[in-house]
Amino acid sequence: MKTNQKKAWIFLAPTLLFVTFFSIWPIIRAFIMSFQSGSLINLSWSGFSNYQYIFKDPEFWLAIKNTILYALISVPVALAISIMLAWLIFSKIKNKGLFETTFFMPYVTSTIAIGIVFRYIFNGEYGMLNFILRFLHLPAPNWIDDPAMSLTTIIIFGIWTSLAFNIVILMGALRNIDPNYYTIADMYGASGTEKFWRITMPQLVPTIAFLLTMNIIAAFKVYTSVYALFNGQAGVGNSATTAVFYIYNKFQIVGTPGVAMAATVILFIIIMFVTFLQRKMMKKIGGH
Amino acid sequence: MKNIRWGTLVAYIILAIFAIITIFPFVYMILGGLMTFQETTTIPPTLIPKHFQWGNFSKVFAQAPFARYFLNTFITASVTTIVSLFNALLGAFAMVNLRFKGKGVVQALLLSLLMVPGEAIIFTNYNTIARLGLLNTYVGLVLPFLTSVFYMYYLQSYFGSISPTIYKAAKINGASDWEYIWRILVPMSKGGLFTVGLLSFISGWNSFLWPLLVTNEDSMRLLNNGLTAFASDAGSETELQLAAATLTVLPILILYFIFRKQIIRGVVRNDLKG
Numbered sequence: 250m251k252t253n254q255k256k257a258w259i260f261l262a263p264t265l266l267f268v269t270f271f272s273i274w275p276i277i278r279a280f281i282m283s284f285q286s287g288s289l290i291n292l293s294w295s296g297f298s299n300y301q302y303i304f305k306d307p308e309f310w311l312a313i314k315n316t317i318l319y320a321l322i323s324v325p326v327a328l329a330i331s332i333m334l335a336w337l338i339f340s341k342i343k344n345k346g347l348f349e350t351t352f353f354m355p356y357v358t359s360t361i362a363i364g365i366v367f368r369y370i371f372n373g374e375y376g377m378l379n380f381i382l383r384f385l386h387l388p389a390p391n392w393i394d395d396p397a398m399s400l401t402t403i404i405i406f407g408i409w410t411s412l413a414f415n416i417v418i419l420m421g422a423l424r425n426i427d428p429n430y431y432t433i434a435d436m437y438g439a440s441g442t443e444k445f446w447r448i449t450m451p452q453l454v455p456t457i458a459f460l461l462t463m464n465i466i467a468a469f470k471v472y473t474s475v476y477a478l479f480n481g482q483a484g485v486g487n488s489a490t491t492a493v494f495y496i497y498n499k500f501q502i503v504g505t506p507g508v509a510m511a512a513t514v515i516l517f518i519i520i521m522f523v524t525f526l527q528r529k530m531m532k533k534i535g536g537h
Numbered sequence: 538m539k540n541i542r543w544g545t546l547v548a549y550i551i552l553a554i555f556a557i558i559t560i561f562p563f564v565y566m567i568l569g570g571l572m573t574f575q576e577t578t579t580i581p582p583t584l585i586p587k588h589f590q591w592g593n594f595s596k597v598f599a600q601a602p603f604a605r606y607f608l609n610t611f612i613t614a615s616v617t618t619i620v621s622l623f624n625a626l627l628g629a630f631a632m633v634n635l636r637f638k639g640k641g642v643v644q645a646l647l648l649s650l651l652m653v654p655g656e657a658i659i660f661t662n663y664n665t666i667a668r669l670g671l672l673n674t675y676v677g678l679v680l681p682f683l684t685s686v687f688y689m690y691y692l693q694s695y696f697g698s699i700s701p702t703i704y705k706a707a708k709i710n711g712a713s714d715w716e717y718i719w720r721i722l723v724p725m726s727k728g729g730l731f732t733v734g735l736l737s738f739i740s741g742w743n744s745f746l747w748p749l750l751v752t753n754e755d756s757m758r759l760l761n762n763g764l765t766a767f768a769s770d771a772g773s774e775t776e777l778q779l780a781a782a783t784l785t786v787l788p789i790l791i792l793y794f795i796f797r798k799q800i801i802r803g804v805v806r807n808d809l810k811g
Contacts (some may be wrong), residue, residue: 250719254638256714260631261643263624267684270744272650275658275665282661289664334555341548345649350666350797351556354563357793359743361761362782365768366566369775375578409558413805421805441544455752470656473745493746500660501750509660524652 279517283392283510289489292507299511308487312495315400319491320468323407328460330408331415332453336445339423349420356413364477367406368393399484406474408461411467415460422456423449454534462527466520472497492516543610563786570594570780577775593780600777601770603784613678613748613759614741618734621685626730629692631717633705634704647686656746663750673757682741688733691806692701698721732803735796741745742789760785 286295303309338348355363370377373391382389392402430448439447464486472493483490490498492512500509565584569577570593572586595601631637632644662681671677699722707717723730748759758766764785768778793800 257631257635257637257640260627260635264628264647264684264686264689265643267624267681268647268650270665271662271681271684272653272658272686275661276653278661278664279657289667330555334552337548337552342552348552349792349801352559353797353804354559354790354793354800356804357739357743357789358563358786359761359764359789361745361764362566362573363562363786365764365778365782366562366569368578369569369779370562370565372641375559375580376581377582380580380582384596387733401600409562412555412559417801417805461650464622466654472656476745476765481765485677496656496660497746500663506660506664513657513660517654520654520657521652 262507276517279510282507283514284507285523286505286507288504289506295507299507302508303511303515308490309495311487312490312492312512313515315489316469316471316492318400319404319407319471320465323404323411324464324468326404326463327408327411328415328457328464329452331412331419331460332457334412335416335419335423336449339420340441340445345420349417352416353413354419355410360410360473361477364406364408364474365399367409368478368480371402393479396485396488399479399489402478403471403475403489405483407468407471410474411464413465418460419453419456422453455531458527458530458534462523465523469516469520469523540716560781563790566779566782566786569776570783572776574774574776574781577779590776593776594784597767597777597781597784599783601763601767602755603763603767603781606758606760607784609675609744609757610676610760612675613744614738616675617679617682617741618737620679620683621688622730622734623739624684625692625733626718626723628689629696630714632689632693632724633696634701634714639653644798647690650686651690659747659750662747666704671751673752673754675757678757678759681747685737691733692726692729694806695726699725728799732799735792735800736803739789739792739800757800 282292283299284294284296285292286298287293334352338345342348369375371379371392373379373389373394376392378392379389390398392398426449430452431444434444434448470493472492475489475491475494479485479489483494493516494510496509496516498509499505499512568585571589571591572583572593572782573590576583576586631639666672666677669677671680703725704717704719707721712720743761745761746758748762749765752758752762755763755766764781767781
């Protein structure tokens with residue numbers, strides 16, 4: 250088996266090479282740059298000044314606030330809807346494949362293209378959504394052009410886009426539940442609700458914990474959907490700016506890469522923290 | 538019995554409502570792309586255009602180099618997929634079948650890299666690509682994505698389910714590792730490789746932030762970036778924007794409907810283990 254030594258490294262070489270240059274080095278570089286100021290070609294050490302800057306910057310706090318609100322609202326709502334839909338498909342529908350195929354469509358399609366479509370559906374004057382809301386005599390707000398509404402609009406779009414992945418993963422988990430549990434429950438005359446809360450939910454806990462983490466991490470990185478909905482802006486008057494928007498803006502538009510990297514480091518720490526919490530949680534549950 | 542039927546009916550109604558909410562944007566996009574400008578902005582909104590305006594598509598192609606965007610996107614997504622699949626194949630083979638010192642370290646390193654959010658490294662990668670003078674090139678567009686730890690990990694779990702005795706038998710019969718990979722491993726895991734390829738191609742096709750950073754010339758843009766630029770330029774021509782969006786989404790939707798089973802199965806397997 251000794252002959253394997255060299256060979257193994259040769260087979261792994263392309264992966265390790267790319268990973269070193271485009272995953273490991275960029276992380277180190279980001280940390281270094283967060284302590285530097287100046288333009289990309291002319292960086293110099295500046296200690297903690299970038300961090301001091303972002304902590305004093307109201308725009309940064311708005312971005313963090315928006316991102317956290319987005320994550321805290323869209324993730325649980327989307328997950329609850331997904332659990333309901335997956336359970337309904339699983340327990341009541343014969344042609345499961347049809348619904349699964351339908352609900353999964355948003356996952357494979359471009360967020361940009363669909364975001365542009367949503368911009369028209371959300372249009373305050375001639376949009377389809379407000380037409381329906383007016384028809385039902387409900388308030389029809391200006392989803393796109395009212396700064397007070399922009400975060401709500403993003404949350405609705407975010408829920409729409411994240412159902413796909415959740416439902417498909419939940420369906421996979423539901424299929425893995427031992428059918429004998431249900432057979433025995435039927436023998437004892439358990440109702441549908443009882444079966445759901447006593448058998449299905451406990452069995453789904455590891456999957457739900459996994460989806461919660463994946464969704465929260467994705468929510469912290471929200472960018473593309475905002476860009477598409479508001480035509481490259483973060484809502485009217487930057488009202489819906491998010492963490493990645495802030496980073497992009499500081500890096501590319503304002504030209505202060507050090508500030509952008511300080512914000513990146515903060516975002517990175519938040520995401521690592523969420524991942525860490527999930528690991529702890531999963532270990533407690535005793536799942537995978 | 539009656540209770541059960543009511544339950545099923547309610548389930549169907551709820552599912553139907555959400556199915557409509559899911560499909561509606563796609564339907565509206567396709568139909569809206571075939572409307573006249575007036576039809577896209579009337580109150581009440583038009584759903585079905587009076588006459589299908591197929592001319593909208595030729596207008597889109599005339600106003601922006603969408604053919605070029607298609608070509609760029611196709612090249613980028615294909616190259617990324619093929620090369621990263623090749624790298625993942627070799628790496629996953631080594632991790633599953635070969636024994637070597639430091640394997641545990643490599644595994645731990647790759648696993649921890651899985652947790653690194655792409656957005657945290659994309660800007661420093663931009664810096665690297667800019668320094669190499671690769672902005673607005675195909676090489677710059679694909680370079681950081683030629684390896685995917687994620688897909689390597691996926692293939693590892695796939696190869697792990699193939700009995701190690703097959704590898705030993707191949708070695709005893711005098712096959713080299715290279716021959717084992719191409720004659721046995723690849724044919725045996727065609728399904729898995731194909732699924733990974735599809736998922737990689739789709740995510741390449743839909744990529745947005747990276748190409749936005751590394752391209753600013755119109756001729757090097759990818760579909761999604763071309764689409765957002767077009768949406769700003771053709772700001773008032775709603776029907777053309779929707780037609781352009783249709784052009785972007787349709788190829789992937791067709792691919793999806795053909796291979797929906799493989800794609801869904803792949804995602805489920807992928808993410809529960811990742």
